[in-house]
Amino acid sequence: MSVHTLTLLGSTGSIGTSTLDVVSRHPNRFRIFALAGHTRTSVLAQQCAAHRPRYAVVAGEKEAAELRRLLAQQNSDTEVLHGAQALSDVASAPEVTGVMAAIVGAAGLAPTLAAAAAGKTVFLANKETLVMSGRLFMDTARQNRARILPVDSEHNAVYQVLPRDFNGDLDAHGIDNIILTASGGPFLHTDLREFDAITPAQAVKHPNWAMGQKISVDSATMMNKGLELIEAHWLFSCPPARLEAVIHPQSVIHSMVRYRDGSVLAQMGVPDMRTPIAYCLGLPERIASGAAKLDFAALGGLTFHQPDFARFPCLKLAYDAMHAGGFAPCVLNAANEAAVAAFLRGQIRFTDIARTVAHALEHVPAGEPESIAALVSADTETRARAEAFFQAA
Numbered sequence: 001m002s003v004h005t006l007t008l009l010g011s012t013g014s015i016g017t018s019t020l021d022v023v024s025r026h027p028n029r030f031r032i033f034a035l036a037g038h039t040r041t042s043v044l045a046q047q048c049a050a051h052r053p054r055y056a057v058v059a060g061e062k063e064a065a066e067l068r069r070l071l072a073q074q075n076s077d078t079e080v081l082h083g084a085q086a087l088s089d090v091a092s093a094p095e096v097t098g099v100m101a102a103i104v105g106a107a108g109l110a111p112t113l114a115a116a117a118a119g120k121t122v123f124l125a126n127k128e129t130l131v132m133s134g135r136l137f138m139d140t141a142r143q144n145r146a147r148i149l150p151v152d153s154e155h156n157a158v159y160q161v162l163p164r165d166f167n168g169d170l171d172a173h174g175i176d177n178i179i180l181t182a183s184g185g186p187f188l189h190t191d192l193r194e195f196d197a198i199t200p201a202q203a204v205k206h207p208n209w210a211m212g213q214k215i216s217v218d219s220a221t222m223m224n225k226g227l228e229l230i231e232a233h234w235l236f237s238c239p240p241a242r243l244e245a246v247i248h249p250q251s252v253i254h255s256m257v258r259y260r261d262g263s264v265l266a267q268m269g270v271p272d273m274r275t276p277i278a279y280c281l282g283l284p285e286r287i288a289s290g291a292a293k294l295d296f297a298a299l300g301g302l303t304f305h306q307p308d309f310a311r312f313p314c315l316k317l318a319y320d321a322m323h324a325g326g327f328a329p330c331v332l333n334a335a336n337e338a339a340v341a342a343f344l345r346g347q348i349r350f351t352d353i354a355r356t357v358a359h360a361l362e363h364v365p366a367g368e369p370e371s372i373a374a375l376v377s378a379d380t381e382t383r384a385r386a387e388a389f390f391q392a393a
């Protein structure tokens, strides 16, 4: 049995809490070195009481003072740190063997990269890291022998049905295509004339998955599938032309690989992130996750159809960015993050998310990103351009 000493980045979020649920089921397998939240100090204090990490990390001094106050009530010996550098420190500390990368958005890039640079096993939920910096991140992982295990349900499914010795060469393994399934989100059948009036409360109501707000809105626009195509491109060295996305509203088949001989291998299960999380944490063993059994007789049916770009313009924009390469995926991601945040605070309409991203993609820096600093600068400029676009709208 392999024992992991873990840092959880984003422990207070949806993936973070599901991870701790799996960890709690296997007390002899995992030790928690650090838990990192951002603003939810009371959730983090409860997690510290249950898991007794050496370190807890929060956003700033205010959150650190509040967490220290809460921990003092428990006589906790957890040390409280704060700020971005502390995230990278706990992700790369020598004691740590595995890092769950579950911060939402571009804020996850630096600590996830620090974990890869330190040669850790990275349980990768934060897809934005790969969308922003796919080539540089994968190069860093390779050079430092970091193992990248995909937590995102689709990529985890693909990973499970790829040959065990898959080395990134699709042809050598007889693979034609990687097929990502997409639920289509809450607005799959909504009249397009109603899209301007969609509210944040409606958009975060995913039909199948319980997730954080940002990824839930991404599922509603299908930008999530676009980000996932780019994620799959980097994780599996899969050329864009060999990646497909198909709508499968039941979210039971989590993704598929089509082989040259006509076989299509799929991974299935109830939509519960504890399954891919347990798969990653337990490797090479299969460990219990707490997920319910898939009941085939109760399913009724599994259906599939092509996504419609008129309904989901963000998916088309993501395809375009993936094909363009260079800085385009980083710009796509930054504009989308800014637009989703503006939508959630009521500043722009649902349909303005795609407009913002399209506008940003008209201003992609030329050339290939040669450094993380160049990507961060493109990210910052894009967010500023998006804010100006909101003011003008």
Ligand SMILES: NC(=O)C1=CN([C@@H]2O[C@H](COP(=O)(O)OP(=O)(O)OC[C@H]3O[C@@H](n4cnc5c(N)ncnc54)[C@H](OP(=O)(O)O)[C@@H]3O)[C@@H](O)[C@H]2O)C=CC1
Pocket (backbone or CB within 6 Å): 009, 010, 011, 012, 013, 014, 015, 016, 036, 037, 038, 039, 040, 041, 101, 102, 103, 104, 105, 107, 125, 126, 127, 128, 151, 152, 153, 209, 210, 211, 212, 213, 214, 215, 273
């Ligand atoms: N939820 C899911 O089922 C899935 C999620 N993912 C991916 O996993 C990642 C996390 O998603 P999810 O768990 O849903 O998101 P949540 O919004 O539920 O959680 C986000 C976590 O990140 C922390 N956080 C937010 N901003 C910052 C910041 N600037 N610096 C440090 N930490 C920060 C939050 O802290 P706090 O809350 O304390 O402020 C919280 O712990 C995303 O990249 C998402 O795309 C992928 C597949 C499935």
Ligand SMILES: CC(=O)[C@@H](O)[C@H](O)COP(=O)(O)O
Pocket (backbone or CB within 6 Å): 152, 153, 154, 181, 182, 183, 184, 185, 209, 215, 218, 219, 220, 222, 224, 225, 273
């Ligand atoms: C659970 C998970 O991995 C999410 O990314 C999920 O796939 C979202 O569903 P859709 O984007 O397919 O609606």
Ligand SMILES: [Mn+2]
Pocket (backbone or CB within 6 Å): 152, 153, 154, 228
């Ligand atoms: Mn996913």
